[in-house]
Amino acid sequence: MAISQNGNIVSSVGQFKTLEQFIIEQQHVLPYSTGAFSRLIRDISVAAKIINRDINKAGLVDIIGDAGEVNVQGEDQQKLDIMAHNELVRALIRGGECCVIGSEEQEDLIFVEPNSSGHGEYIVLFDPLDGSSNIDVNVSVGTIFSVYRLEKFSGEGKPTMEDVLRPGVDQVASGYVIYGSSTMLVYTTGHGVNGFTLDPSVGEFMLSHPDIKTPEQGTLYSINEGYYRAFEKGLREYIKWIQTPDEATGRPYTSRYIGSFISDFHRNLLRGGIYMYPSTAKNKNGKLRLMYEVNPTAFIVEQAGGIAIDGTKRVMEIIPGSLHARTPLFIGSKQMVERVQQFLSGELTLKNAS
Ligand code: P6P
Numbered sequence: 001m002a003i004s005q006n007g008n009i010v011s012s013v014g015q016f017k018t019l020e021q022f023i024i025e026q027q028h029v030l031p032y033s034t035g036a037f038s039r040l041i042r043d044i045s046v047a048a049k050i051i052n053r054d055i056n057k058a059g060l061v062d063i064i065g066d067a068g069e070v071n072v073q074g075e076d077q078q079k080l081d082i083m084a085h086n087e088l089v090r091a092l093i094r095g096g097e098c099c100v101i102g103s104e105e106q107e108d109l110i111f112v113e114p115n116s117s118g119h120g121e122y123i124v125l126f127d128p129l130d131g132s133s134n135i136d137v138n139v140s141v142g143t144i145f146s147v148y149r150l151e152k153f154s155g156e157g158k159p160t161m162e163d164v165l166r167p168g169v170d171q172v173a174s175g176y177v178i179y180g181s182s183t184m185l186v187y188t189t190g191h192g193v194n195g196f197t198l199d200p201s202v203g204e205f206m207l208s209h210p211d212i213k214t215p216e217q218g219t220l221y222s223i224n225e226g227y228y229r230a231f232e233k234g235l236r237e238y239i240k241w242i243q244t245p246d247e248a249t250g251r252p253y254t255s256r257y258i259g260s261f262i263s264d265f266h267r268n269l270l271r272g273g274i275y276m277y278p279s280t281a282k283n284k285n286g287k288l289r290l291m292y293e294v295n296p297t298a299f300i301v302e303q304a305g306g307i308a309i310d311g312t313k314r315v316m317e318i319i320p321g322s323l324h325a326r327t328p329l330f331i332g333s334k335q336m337v338e339r340v341q342q343f344l345s346g347e348l349t350l351k352n353a354s
């Protein structure tokens with residue numbers, strides 16, 4: 001139920017616009033929209049509701065814990081990872097708007113057979129359940145997705161990997177679902193960022209966060225400081241700088257690192273902050289995957305007024321080398337990312353930074 005400004009409890013159905021209503025209203029601003037794109041977003045939202053249902057009862061049925069297999073990243077696959085992957089693939093194939101699917105949980109692309117009305121026009125890449133190592137301890141996790149449009153195939157009769165490996169600037173949409181104290185779907189089609197909260201009493205996503213803009217400056221920083229000794233000099237100096245008390249600039253900043261990227265990203269997006277996953281001894285190219293974690297959140301943060309770089313350049317301009325490529329990531333409030341970039345380049349040091 002929703003609480004209105006005057007404190008009255010109002011029916012969320014009457015109070016808020018549903019995702020379906022919002023998608024239909026937005027349809028006129030999408031240059032190519034034939035309704036197919038609207039159906040695609042709806043298909044993803046249906047899968048999100050099913051994943052949400054299964055996550056919320058994870059402790060009660062035998063779907064928690066390791067599935068005994070590892071994914072392409074060599075990470076233990078949690079049963080919910082596989083469930084989330086299957087639900088998304090099923091919804092996208094059933095919806096018929098996709099021609100090819102890429103998932104963190106599967107090495108190769110999934111090609112969707114054309115149906116009676118021909119092949120789908122969209123590529124959807126996703127991490128079905130980011131932060132899944134936290135599932136057993138009830139920490140919020142998320143689904144992250146990236147959408148490209150593919151009008152014609154370069155291969156004979158079906159898409160190729162070449163069609164898929166495109167820079168983030170080519171995305172036509174991206175979003176995430178965060179399964180936390182409430183379940184939210186946040187997405188962009190390049191016309192701003194909007195957040196929808198699931199009202200479980202009616203099973204609808206309601207527009208709860210219209211036109212999200214991220215503060216230009218924040219005081220939250222998210223990084224695994226356990227790797228501090230492996231960080232490059234400029235990053236070590238930046239961390240020491242933000243920990244140096246200075247009332248005028250709100251320092252020391254507050255460290256918040258949940259170990260679930262989409263949870264850290266979502267909190268920083270709303271409150272202002274920076275999430276950093278740099279090159280480390282264990283992950284020389286960073287840990288996050290370019291195609292289905294970095295590009296989608298970079299699209300969102302830029303639409304919300306923030307910045308996303310790999311340390312030197314805009315991540316959305318990186319030409320992907322492979323479907324599961326990784327990249328270092330510094331993402332969040334504009335002024336915070338600009339500042340860390342100045343330390344990484346050596347332009348600023350602990351000595352000369354004010
Ligand atoms: P570390 C989860 O596995 C993940 O990909 C992100 O969700 C999270 O921010 C990061 O890895 C945590 O990695 O190395 O700090 O444990």
